[in-house]
Amino acid sequence: MDIPLFDLSTWRAAEQQERVTLAARLDQAMRDSGFFLVSGHGIDASLTDRIRAEARTFFTLPGTVKDTYATGVGGRGWIPCGREVNAFYGEVADADKPDLKETFTLGRELPGGDPAWFTPNVWPAEVPGLRAPVTAYADLTQALYRELLEVLAVALGLEAGYFVARTRQAPYTFNINRYPPRSVTGTPLEGQFRVGPHTDWGILTVLDRQPGYGGLQVQALDGTWADAPYVPGALTVNIADLLARWTGDRWRSTRHRVLPPPDADVNEELISLIVFCESDMDRTVVPLAPPVGGGTDYPPVVAGDYYRERDAAASFD
Known part of the structure; x- marks a missing residue:
């Protein structure tokens, strides 16, 4: 697979014509794999190290304590193991095989924003050191998101600010996923996974991950699965469903x-930092017409309606 x-x-240092060439390289990859790695982003690894250290403190708290912060998919707080099951859109998720992970989840807080999308975050009193690095990382990731949207707009031959202008009031979701070891x-x-086979829902996903036996795999066009490449310090980025729809499947x-947690290392525990970057929730998404778009003629959809449907499919009691 083409994952550059x-x-x-x-x-950032390139002139306009060189930027067109660089963006065209991503256009090629987005048609093939939908994934790429980003280096040179300027987010210091010490920040993600701090987040992981504080998150481990939270995840090792007794269940009775974590229960006070429990929430469902789409909420803010702790999602226990067994509360989420991922599946490909349109397929029936198997509730008997939930994802083998627990999550601390938060999102954008926007004063005056629709409370359906801008829910107040919940911060565990037992881990006072979590909030500062998480907030700093979220802000940096949103700045990176806007920059990547400019790159992708140039890749499509659009004005650089095309997507940025349509995502200014967008929420985001920041999941800290703990993948417990097999010994736990x-x-x-x-057929049970740490995260089951799925696609993401929105525009872009920005992932800071740790390599391991039980790590990320990506499905190729021929249906086979391959380990995603890993480069220390680089972030993994992938196109999500709403952006694919927006481009008419270009x-x-x-x-x-x-x-799943591997038997090759029964003590392997990984923590991933995942930021799901979205569009404005009141945005009506209409596929871009060819030759910019790929030609798939999806009906218009309001982003918020689309997300509600996906939320409902990913959680269960």
Whole structure:
């Protein structure tokens, strides 16, 4: 699969014509894999190290304490193991095989914003050091998101600010996922994953991940699965469903999964930092017409309606 490494520092220093060439390289990858890696982003690894250290403190709290922060998919707080099941859109998720992960989830707070999308965050009193690095990282990631939207607009031959102007009031969701080791989960059921095969819902997903046996895999066009490449310090970015729809399937929102906890290392525990970047929720998304768009004629959809449907499909009691 074509999953290139895109150096954002090179983009920032480039003249306009060179930017067109660099963006065209991403256009090629978005048609093939829908994934790319980003280096030169300027987000210091010490910040993500702090987040992981504080998150581990939270995840190791007794269940009775974490229960006071419990929420469902789409909420703010702690999503326990067994509360979420991912599946490909349109397929019936198997509630008997929930994802083998727990999540601390938060999102954008926008004064005066629709409370349906801008829910107040919940911060565990037992881990006072979590809020500062998480907030700093979220702000940096949103700045990166806007910059990547400019790159992708140029890749489509659009005005650089095309997508940025349509995402200014967008929420985001920031998930800190803990993938417990097999020594904790026990042997997974057949077909059970840390995160089941799925596509993401929105515009872009920005992922800071740790390599491991039970890591990220991406599905190729021929249906086979391959380990996603890993470059220390680089972030993994993928196109999500709403952007694929927006481009009339010129770009691919690709199935991916996180493998089960491995028997090769029964103590392997990974923590991923995942920021799901969205559009304005009142935005009506209409596929771009060819030759910019890929030609798939989806009916118009209001982004907020689309997200509500996907939320409902991913959670259960």
